[in-house]
Amino acid sequence: FRSQTAEGLGDSVLLLRYSPIYITPFSRHELGFGIGARIPTGEDNAKSNGITLSEDMHPSSGSLGQIGWASYTYALNQAATMQINTSVDYTYNDDENNRGYAFGDELNVAVGFSQTVGTKFGYSAAFRYRTTNADSRNGFDIPNSGGEWVDFVTAIQYQVNDSFSIGLSGRVPVSRSLDGALQFTTSYSYALSLSYAL
Numbered sequence: 001f002r003s004q005t006a007e008g009l010g011d012s013v014l015l016l017r018y019s020p021i022y023i024t025p026f027s028r029h030e031l032g033f034g035i036g037a038r039i040p041t042g043e044d045n046a047k048s049n050g051i052t053l054s055e056d057m058h059p060s061s062g063s064l065g066q067i068g069w070a071s072y073t074y075a076l077n078q079a080a081t082m083q084i085n086t087s088v089d090y091t092y093n094d095d096e097n098n099r100g101y102a103f104g105d106e107l108n109v110a111v112g113f114s115q116t117v118g119t120k121f122g123y124s125a126a127f128r129y130r131t132t133n134a135d136s137r138n139g140f141d142i143p144n145s146g147g148e149w150v151d152f153v154t155a156i157q158y159q160v161n162d163s164f165s166i167g168l169s170g171r172v173p174v175s176r177s178l179d180g181a182l183q184f185t186t187s188y189s190y191a192l193s194l195s196y197a198l
Contacts, residue, residue, distance in 0.1 A: 008059035009042035010191070015069065028075040038065035044097055054184055055101045055135065062097030081116045085126070096138075104133030104146050110153070122157045127174070134179065144180030149173070167193040 015036035023030045044062030045052065055061075071087040087110050093103040112126020128151045135145040155169035170190040178185060 010059045011061055012039045012041045013037070013067065014039060015067065017069075023073065023075050023080045025078070028080070030071075030073040030075075032069075032071045032073075034067070034069040036067045036069070038067060038091060040064065040097070055097070055099075055103070057184075057186065061093075061103055062099075063093065063095040063102060065095065065103075066092045068092075083114050084112075085114055085124070086111050100138040102136045104135050106130065106132045112153070120159050122159070123155065124157075125152070125154045127151070128153050128171075144178075144183040146180075147176070147178035147183065147185075149177075149185070150175045163197050165195045167195065169193065 013036060015034045017032055017034040019030060019032040021027070021029055021031040038061070040060045040062045042058075042060030044055075044058045044060045067089055069087070069089040071085065073086075074084045076082040076084065087108075089108050091106045091108075093105055096102045108128060108130050110126045110128040112124055114122060114124035116122040128149075130149040130151070132146050134141040134143070136142060150173075152172045152174055153169060154172075155167055157165055157167040159165045168190070171188065173187055176185060
């Protein structure tokens with residue numbers, strides 16, 4: 001058994017967000033909606049030991065995707081430093097990469113808790129459910145692709161200034177229900193993220 005790894009810049013996400021309800025000194029509720037796009041900005045032809053990795057192990061998908069997103073947050077205290085968060089997003093993948101590969105549409109649902117410590121640091125923990133349709137190559141479904149995943153995701157974040165933040169997150173598998181007789185999938189993973197808000 002040989003372990004295979006890939007690293008590098010992943011996809012970028014451009015998201016336009018609208019919040020008709022947000023947390024204030026008089027309200028502990030926040031509701032947000034967003035639409036956006038996933039843009040392939042990283043490597044989608046990664047190799048390990050001279051062998052090209054399967055598509056879902058590349059840092060980048062190599063294709064465009066459209067995203068719909070919604071979230072609800074409830075502040076547990078008046079200062080809103082402790083919050084319960086729920087979110088759902090759907091990614092529509094109709095674009096193929098340069099090898100004719102298209103990822104199946106994807107639904108993610110997450111429920112978690114977050115806390116801000118002081119003005120700069122924060123942490124969060126959540127359970128995330130993910131389900132995807134079968135992937136395809138040149139318009140034909142790939143049998144051993146798609147399924148359902150449940151992960152535990154934890155993260156820490158540092159707010160550099162009002163607009164820019166840095167985050168580090170990790171994902172631990174809880175359960176897997178994969179379609180087909182044989183399917184490879186990622187196990188533990190971690191990511192470094194940079195966020196800029198206008």
